[in-house]
Amino acid sequence: MNQSPRETDGLVPHSTTPMLQPWEVYDRDLFDLEMVRVFARSWVWLGDTEDLQSPGDFITGQIGAQPVLVVRTADGEVKGFLNNCRHRASGVLFEPAGNCGSTMTCPYHNWTYDLHGRLVGLPDRVRMYPEGIEMGEYGLVPIRIELAWNKLVFGCLSHRAPSFREWIAPLAARYDRYGFDDYTRYYRELDQEYPINWKAFVENSNDDYHVRFVHRRLNDQRRSLDTIVRFEGRTCSGYKPHPESANPSGGRVDLDDEALRGHYADFIYPNLTPLPYSTILILVRADPIAPDRTRLFSRIYGRGRDADQQEADLINLELTNHEDTTMVTELMRNLRSPFCRVGPPTTWEGRAAHIMKLVRADVATPLASDEFYDLAPG
Ligand code: FES
């Protein structure tokens, strides 16, 4: 049979690899699908309880493309809601953190909600809705919130997702031992946008192969440049043992041997990179903004770190983030090419491959009809 060559036949052959391919990077439809099928189904780190001490204290954030807010109520509970007014979907609270008093008022037409999200005020109600409106049906939409280790605030939009504890099960027991509630937030955070697709950054975060080249200034902190790569469920870990001469324990004896003799670069699907040490906890979150735009938001928490130590840790993290984002920004330019195909993952990219498989599996799975709307609100 006479078959004429297809236009794409001359491209580099497509190898079977789970790694991120160029056509998954700039596609707007795929990005929109990821915001719903990946992010809206996941537990996403939103902040910490240091901003939620008193009634009316709140934080705002994003779960994928969805703005959310978290607030401390008068009876001490912490509640989360979509940060969308039920009238015309305006944001209700805007600052990253603050105190809203005893109610939250939308700036557009001043509908007012109490700290439990109930609609309690609607200006000029009788003239605006002469036929009446059922106020009880227009409260803020609640979301799931988890206060992990009494410190870190995670939110989830899906009613179907497992509990946060289950979400991070492979890390849970180790994380329990650090005692993160004794760590306090550093005096400043890092917050910057880059021309990077969120998955490209996530792949880099889960790539233990590049570390010795892109962060070579850190090579003397590692024993034989060794790495133990682990991945299971929705978490991953790259453990790097320290040389015998190093002592990263910070005087602690309450962690297990592995934690005292090296350091971990962990990952919690879909967008959080925790780097836990005996005296500090680094969190780097990749917030997708557009197919080719990602915000990196980093905070450090520490046990007894003075101002100079904090600044040194922050500068070090800034440098590491810079080394990664410079490399991945360069990569993004090349991923524009419709001609290139990426190769198979090395052993030390095993967790990146694992995460890409999770992303694709979520993207391929349509939402259940009761995934977001709680059919029996409690
Ligand atoms: S959009 Fe909030 S009151 Fe109109």
Ligand SMILES: [Fe+2]
């Ligand atoms: Fe890196």
